[in-house]
Amino acid sequence: MAKQLDYHTIREIFRRFQAAEPEPKGELEHVNAYTLLVAVALSAQATDAGVNKATRALFKVADTPEKMLALGEEGLTEHIKTIGLFRQKAKNVIRLSRILVEQYDGEVPSSRAALQALPGVGRKTANVVLNMWFEQPAQAVDTHIFRVGNRTGIAPGKDVAAVERAIEDHIPAEFQRHAHHWLILHGRYICTARKPRCGDCIIRDLCPYEEKTL
DNA sequence: ATCCCGAGGG
DNA sequence: CCCTCTGGAT
Numbered sequence: 001m002a003k004q005l006d007y008h009t010i011r012e013i014f015r016r017f018q019a020a021e022p023e024p025k026g027e028l029e030h031v032n033a034y035t036l037l038v039a040v041a042l043s044a045q046a047t048d049a050g051v052n053k054a055t056r057a058l059f060k061v062a063d064t065p066e067k068m069l070a071l072g073e074e075g076l077t078e079h080i081k082t083i084g085l086f087r088q089k090a091k092n093v094i095r096l097s098r099i100l101v102e103q104y105d106g107e108v109p110s111s112r113a114a115l116q117a118l119p120g121v122g123r124k125t126a127n128v129v130l131n132m133w134f135e136q137p138a139q140a141v142d143t144h145i146f147r148v149g150n151r152t153g154i155a156p157g158k159d160v161a162a163v164e165r166a167i168e169d170h171i172p173a174e175f176q177r178h179a180h181h182w183l184i185l186h187g188r189y190i191c192t193a194r195k196p197r198c199g200d201c202i203i204r205d206l207c208p209y210e211e212k213t214l
Numbered sequence: 215a216t217c218c219c220g221a222g223g224g
Numbered sequence: 225c226c227c228t229c230t231g232g233a234t
Contacts (some may be wrong), residue, residue, distance in 0.1 A: 026230080027230090028230075040230075041231090041232095043229085043230055043231085044218095044229090044230080044231035044232065045218085045219080045220095045228085045229060045230095045231060045232095046219090046220080046221085046229055046230090046231095047221075047222075047228085047229045047230090048229085048230070049221090049222085049229095050220080050221060050222080050229080051230095053221095081220080082220060082221070083219085083220065083221085084218080084219040084220045084221075084229080085217095085218050085219050085220085085231085085232090086218095086219070086220075087218075087219080088217095088218055088219090088232085088233085089218095092232085119232090119233090120231085120232065120233085121232080122231060122232050122233085123231095123232095124230075124231060124232085125230090125231075125232085128230070140230070141230090142229090142230035142231080143228080143229065143230070143231085144229090144230065145230080160231095180230090184230060187230090188229090188230085192228090193227075193228055193229085194223085194224075194227065194228070195224075
């Protein structure tokens with residue numbers, strides 16, 4: 001866990017991220033709030049690419065909670081068999097869809113409490129939906145952000161909650177909105193878990209991480 | 215702390 | 225082979 005970087009260094013880092021990618025976007029495919037929620041729930045411990053491959057066909061059949069219930073747990077399971085943890089996820093998505101229909105008129109609720117009360121939806125998933133769909137200043141900390149935050153010192157912390165706080169406390173307000181995707185994309189393509197591509201990193205000179213292989 | 219759990223990469 | 229992937233519930 002690196003030491004917390006100072007304000008000026010962090011500002012410079014995000015200026016570079018912004019210059020390289022002015023409008024960073026997530027890579028999870030979705031067509032509405034419901035499909036975003038489902039896609040994020042399915043993405044736990046799975047790659048976006050793998051989730052997209054399954055949801056491309058799934059969302060043609062079921063892009064609303066009503067249609068998902070019509071498809072049923074068996075049908076849903078067939079669509080997401082290629083995704084890890086598929087049995088639990090299928091069960092959760094069906095139960096969650098039932099709650100949306102029965103309690104929210106088929107809509108996706110916009111409060112963190114309501115989102116997190118849904119089965120299979122924890123703080124991280126709720127934060128992604130709040131940030132991406134409802135445009136609220138919520139910082140979801142996933143495996144990439146946890147790793148990048150700690151390696152670089154942008155947002156170090158011993159657990160997810162500490163990293164989330166560090167992001168809110170140390171990333172300048174002007175960069176908060178897109179910080180989530182900048183950090184994720186950086187973690188996915190450059191600051192990878194096993195063999196980081198420090199040679200291609202645009203913030204290498206500002207990073208304390210020592211394993212500068214390749 | 216442990217379980218869930220398939221695909222892809224190295 | 226082993227590790228990692230936008231975690232959540234128990």
